[in-house]
Amino acid sequence: xxxxxxxxxxxxxxxxxxxxxxxxxxxxxxxxxxxxxxxxxxxxxxxxxxxxxxxxxxxxxxxxxxxxxxxxxxxxxxxxxxxxxxxxxxxxxxxxxxxxxxxxxxxxxxxxxxxxxxxxxxxxxxxxxxxxxxxxxxxxxxxxxxxxxxxxxxxxxxxxxxxxxxxxxxxxxxxxxxxxxxxxxxxxxxxxxxxxxxxxxxxxxxxxxxxxxxxxxxxxxxxxxxxxxxxxxxxxxxxxxxxxxxxxxxxxxxxxxxxxxxxxxxxxxxxxxxxxxxxxxxxxxxxxxxxxxxxxxxxxxxxxxxxxxxxxxxxxxxxxxxxxxxxxxxxxxxxxxxxxxxxxxxxxxxxxxxxxxxxxxxxxxxxxxxxxxxxxxxxxxxxxxxxxxxxxxxxxxxxxxxxxxxxxxxxxxxxxxxxxxxxxxxxxxxxxxxxxxxxxxxxxxxxxxxxxxxxxxxxxxxxxxxxxxxxxxxxxxxxxxxxxxxxxxxxxxxxxxxxxxxxxxxxxxxxxxxxxxxxxxxxxxxxxxxxxxxxxxxxxxxxxxxxxxxxxxxxxxxxxxxxxxxxxxxxxxxxxxxxxxxxxxxxxxxxxxxxxxxxxxxxxxxxx
Numbered sequence: 322x323x324x325x326x327x328x329x330x331x332x333x334x335x336x337x338x339x340x341x342x343x344x345x346x347x348x349x350x351x352x353x354x355x356x357x358x359x360x361x362x363x364x365x366x367x368x369x370x371x372x373x374x375x376x377x378x379x380x381x382x383x384x385x386x387x388x389x390x391x392x393x394x395x396x397x398x399x400x401x402x403x404x405x406x407x408x409x410x411x412x413x414x415x416x417x418x419x420x421x422x423x424x425x426x427x428x429x430x431x432x433x434x435x436x437x438x439x440x441x442x443x444x445x446x447x448x449x450x451x452x453x454x455x456x457x458x459x460x461x462x463x464x465x466x467x468x469x470x471x472x473x474x475x476x477x478x479x480x481x482x483x484x485x486x487x488x489x490x491x492x493x494x495x496x497x498x499x500x501x502x503x504x505x506x507x508x509x510x511x512x513x514x515x516x517x518x519x520x521x522x523x524x525x526x527x528x529x530x531x532x533x534x535x536x537x538x539x540x541x542x543x544x545x546x547x548x549x550x551x552x553x554x555x556x557x558x559x560x561x562x563x564x565x566x567x568x569x570x571x572x573x574x575x576x577x578x579x580x581x582x583x584x585x586x587x588x589x590x591x592x593x594x595x596x597x598x599x600x601x602x603x604x605x606x607x608x609x610x611x612x613x614x615x616x617x618x619x620x621x622x623x624x625x626x627x628x629x630x631x632x633x634x635x636x637x638x639x640x641x642x643x644x645x646x647x648x649x650x651x652x653x654x655x656x657x658x659x660x661x662x663x664x665x666x667x668x669x670x671x672x673x674x675x676x677x678x679x680x681x682x683x684x685x686x687x688x689x690x691x692x693x694x695x696x697x698x699x700x701x702x703x704x705x706x707x708x709x710x711x712x713x714x715x716x717x718x719x720x721x722x723x724x725x726x727x728x729x730x731x732x733x734x735x736x737x738x739x740x741x742x743x744x745x746x747x748x749x750x751x752x753x754x755x756x757x758x759x760x761x762x763x764x765x766x767x768x769x770x771x772x773x774x775x776x777x778x779x780x781x782x783x784x785x786x787x788x789x790x791x792x793x794x795x796x797x798x799x800x801x802x803x804x805x806x807x808x809x810x811x812x813x814x815x816x817x818x819x820x821x822x823x824x825x826x827x828x829x830x831x832x833x834x835x836x837x838x839x840x841x842x843x844x845x846x847x848x849x850x851x852x853x854x855x856x857x858x859x860x861x862x863x864x865x866x867x868x869x870x871x872x873x874x875x876x877x878x879x880x881x882x883x884x885x886x887x888x889x890x891x892x893x894x895x896x897x898x899x900x901x902x903x904x905x906x907x908x909x910x911x912x913x914x915x916x917x918x919x920x921x922x923x924x925x926x927x928x929x
Contacts, residue, residue: 401433402440414448414493417477441488444481446526449494449513451506475512482516489525489549492517526552527580550583554590554617581608590617592658604641610648617927618642619658619685637666639693646673646697653677654704656927659685659693661713672696680704680746680925687724687752688713694732704746704925707733708778724752727759734762741766746923748774751803751834760803761812764823771826772923773813775805776833776871805832805870807842814842815849825853828864829922833871835906840878843868847894867900867921878903 326344329336336344388394396404408422409415415423423443427434437443455470494510524547555577581589589608603618618638639659649655652675678699683690687709712724727733733749744767751760764770812823813830827850850865873879895901900921 398436401436402442405437405440406442409443409446413446413491415443415446416448417450417452417474417481438484441484441486444485445488446491447481447493449492449510449517451509455509456506471509475509475516478513478516482520485523487523490517490520490523491526491528491552492524493528495528495530521547522549523547524550526550528552528554530556546579546582546584548583549585550580551585552588553580553583553586554588554592556592578607581606584609584612586612588615589613590615590656592617592619603638604644610645610652611650613649614651614653615655615927616649616652617656619656637662637689639689640666640669642693643669643671643673643696646675649675649678651677654680654682654925654927656682656706657685657693659683659689661686662689669696672698674698674700677701680927682706682708682925682927684708684710686711686713691732694736699740702740702744704923705736705744705748706774706778707747707749709750709752723754726752726754726756729759729762731759734759734766737763737766742768745769746772746925748776748778748924750777751775753802755803757808760809761823764812767824769826770824772829772831773824773827774831775809776831802835805834805836805838807838810838810842810846814846815853829867831867831869833869836870836873836877838870838873838877843870843878844890847899848890851894851897851899865899867902869900869902871902871904872906873903875905877905879905 326336326340326347405423405426408426410421415421417424419425419428423437423440426437426443452474455467455474522545527547527550580586586609591603638657639662642657646652655675655678673696675697679701681699681702681704683693683706690707690709709724737744741763747763747767747770749763764773813827815822815825847865847868853865891901
């Protein structure tokens with residue numbers, strides 16, 4: 322409604338009597354139309370309300386009939402069982418929480434409850450966890466309500482085990498706050514352990530973190546080992562506290578030795594995270610070593626307890642491993658965490674050949690790792706992880722010294738010169754001051770390499786727990802650190818010509834050591850890899866899969882965030898299917914957890 326009054330609406334003009342009459346005449350037609358529209362809207366709303374009521378009444382009648390004909394009702398029981406089985410956590414271990422599978426399936430409907438209860442696979446693999454409301458309750462005076470809750474929980478454990486019927490059991494007890502002494506749950510864990518031990522004949526896989534009651538119960542299994550046990554993982558198998566450890570003639574006694582005689586044992590993982598000395602000779606364990614396909618042994622004693630580590634009795638874990646290796650004719654993968662030698666160790670008379678070993682992970686003392694590599698032969702090795710954590714402990718209470726740099730005659734270089742042409746997965750944590758020529762020599766001998774990881778595979782790059790005194794720490798930042806630079810990237814960059822470059826089959830490159838690289842070098846490497854594999858693209862995706870570099874200098878590349886609107890060199894690389902991850906050095910928390918290992922790749926799961 323355009324008029325001379327339109328412009329006055331934005332002013333403070335006060336209309337006169339004549340102007341008011343004129344405005345009312347202008348408004349009259351529209352006011353009448355608005356009144357009619359309001360009436361029409363009320364009628365329409367009334368009709369919509371009536372239609373909604375009719376629809377609701379019809380749905381009330383048809384929904385029960387629709388439910389009867391729904392597809393989920395017609396699923397065969399066998400398919401529902403498979404669906405329920407796949408609804409468990411990815412690692413296969415269910416929890417005792419009512420909010421997780423399988424307990425949550427019991428609350429849907431009668432049919433689902435019956436199927437879930439009568440599917441033993443749902444109840445045969447579980448993680449022993451204690452509800453938080455049963456933890457941290459003072460033990461005295463007795464609380465009737467708490468005792469009732471405990472009895473109810475233990476009853477649920479009984480029902481859980483009954484529902485597993487005669488199906489083989491896979492059990493994991495991860496430790497943690499709910500099973501610590503402060504949580505005041507010892508009596509609950511003792512009861513659960515008793516229930517589990519009475520069903521030891523059905524154990525197929527046992528995975529326990531340190532918990533005395535569990536191990537004490539297993540130590541009294543008797544002379545009959547679990548007949549179908551194939552996988553055994555114990556994170557603490559002896560105790561540094563005399564009240565919990567048995568000694569015979571001054572020697573440590575291995576609890577749970579009955580489990581080791583299981584006739585079908587294929588996978589054995591013994592990791593001592595408590596920090597006590599390495600007191601036990603693994604060769605004395607009653608294990609049928611020739612049956613094993615996976616083996617993991619280790620202790621952190623030489624690192625955490627270097628103030629009291631050395632004693633008069635010579636002891637060397639890497640020497641003890643050699644006669645074990647001689648018996649491991651079927652071993653496929655092995656992980657060892659080797660402590661420093663204790664005392665003066667004589668050189669072994671001979672080495673050991675592990676004929677079928679394909680994946681080897683070595684960590685711990687660098688000197689022990691190097692000595693072991695000198696004495697083993699692995700003709701079928703495909704994967705090597707060289708991950709020293711510290712140098713040899715020189716004397717009791719001495720600070721750790723930096724690891725010596727590798728040389729051309731070092732054990733790692735010699736090992737790769739002998740077996741590197743068949744290695745497809747390699748990770749190494751090179752010591753400070755290692756020359757670039759050593760890096761090049763290692764890769765020259767690994768022409769079949771598909772996956773390379775440079776740096777530590779542990780949670781932090783320096784692997785340093787809180788030290789008791791400042792003088793035992795290693796510097797976090799050193800000018801002598803091995804640094805990943807453009808030089809190393811150029812060695813791996815295809816030149817697409819008659820020249821030579823390293824690791825032509827490389828598909829995954831990861832580094833979490835300090836890096837000083839330029840954007841140009843990274844783009845040259847990636848573009849050359851894409852060009853190299855252009856003939857083998859599948860659905861437009863590159864054969865090269867991932868480049869992950871951590872601890873980059875502040876002016877280094879930053880994962881393609883500068884690309885505008887999805888356009889640019891980084892976006893083109895990502896569109897080809899390459900995973901890119903770049904992160905700058907965190908000077909506030911230089912030992913932040915590593916994130917470069919995404920889990921995708923050719924590496925072996927060593928059972929950590």
